[in-house]
Amino acid sequence: MKYNDMHVHTSSSPDAEIPAVELCRIALEVGVETIGFVAHVDLHPSDHCCNGFSESDYLAELDLAESSGVRVLRGLEVGEPHRYMEEAELLFTRSRYDFITGALHWLGDRHILKGAPFFRGDALEIVKEYYRETLVIVQNSPINILAHMGILRRGMAQAGLTVDLNETVLFPSLIGEILETMIRRGIALEVNTAGLRRPERTTYPIADVLRMYSELGGERITLGSDTHRYKNAFFGLSAGHSLIKSCGFADYGVFVNGEYTAAPLLSS
Numbered sequence: 001m002k003y004n005d006m007h008v009h010t011s012s013s014p015d016a017e018i019p020a021v022e023l024c025r026i027a028l029e030v031g032v033e034t035i036g037f038v039a040h041v042d043l044h045p046s047d048h049c050c051n052g053f054s055e056s057d058y059l060a061e062l063d064l065a066e067s068s069g070v071r072v073l074r075g076l077e078v079g080e081p082h083r084y085m086e087e088a089e090l091l092f093t094r095s096r097y098d099f100i101t102g103a104l105h106w107l108g109d110r111h112i113l114k115g116a117p118f119f120r121g122d123a124l125e126i127v128k129e130y131y132r133e134t135l136v137i138v139q140n141s142p143i144n145i146l147a148h149m150g151i152l153r154r155g156m157a158q159a160g161l162t163v164d165l166n167e168t169v170l171f172p173s174l175i176g177e178i179l180e181t182m183i184r185r186g187i188a189l190e191v192n193t194a195g196l197r198r199p200e201r202t203t204y205p206i207a208d209v210l211r212m213y214s215e216l217g218g219e220r221i222t223l224g225s226d227t228h229r230y231k232n233a234f235f236g237l238s239a240g241h242s243l244i245k246s247c248g249f250a251d252y253g254v255f256v257n258g259e260y261t262a263a264p265l266l267s268s
């Protein structure tokens with residue numbers, strides 16, 4: 001089995017612990033042939049990773065990994081790109097990267113990966129707001145991949161709420177508009193497997209969103225483990241890969257120099 005994992009954090013990110021060279025060594029052991037590395041570029045003032053990005057340190061770390069035998073792709077995960085992309089672009093040179101991933105972790109001052117917002121507010125209203133902001137991201141942001149759509153289940157689970165909502169049923173026109181906008185703009189939908197190792201036990205997004213994307217004609221799918229730590233490095237790739245196959249996609253892909261390149265799905 002040879003996977004392409006397009007969401008892997010190195011120790012350059014303040015919340016991650018594995019150097020790029022080590023990640024490549026582990027990748028070879030577990031059957032990952034391509035690593036799409038990302039570093040957090042966060043400018044939300046309350047974010048743990050705010051101001052934690054150094055382009056020179058990050059790229060130097062990736063250079064060291066080049067001779068590892070794993071294909072190294074250079075990426076970034078920009079938080080709230082619809083609000084901070086201009087500021088973020090002062091911190092990096094786009095031409096040095098293969099891809100930019102856009103991520104939504106904050107709704108205003110509410111960190112939706114935590115339980116707190118869901119204790120205070122109406123959960124369904126927060127879900128709707130999350131998708132309204134997601135729509136603005138895919139409409140306006142110069143990104144290649146939308147990261148972990150639906151990750152707010154992590155905060156919901158922490159708040160003790162059920163996470164078995166189906167946004168394609170709750171907000172079909174809003175979700176449809178997000179996915180159609182992504183298709184029109186060439187933004188890939190990431191299947192993020194980090195939720196499979198958390199209490200919510202689901203990918204972000206859920207299978208119904210993937211099926212809706214496929215039915216609308218979406219073809220650009222990436223797979224990402226969101227690896228931060230040794231104990232769950234590359235977790236869930238097999239399950240995520242199977243899910244992509246079962247939702248009707250012919251292949252999945254990677255970005256090289258900003259261009260989407262399809263890669264075959266494996267036969268078993």
Ligand SMILES: [Zn+2]
Binds near residue numbers: 077103105147148
């Ligand atoms: Zn993220």
Ligand SMILES: [Zn+2]
Binds near residue numbers: 007009038
């Ligand atoms: Zn991430």
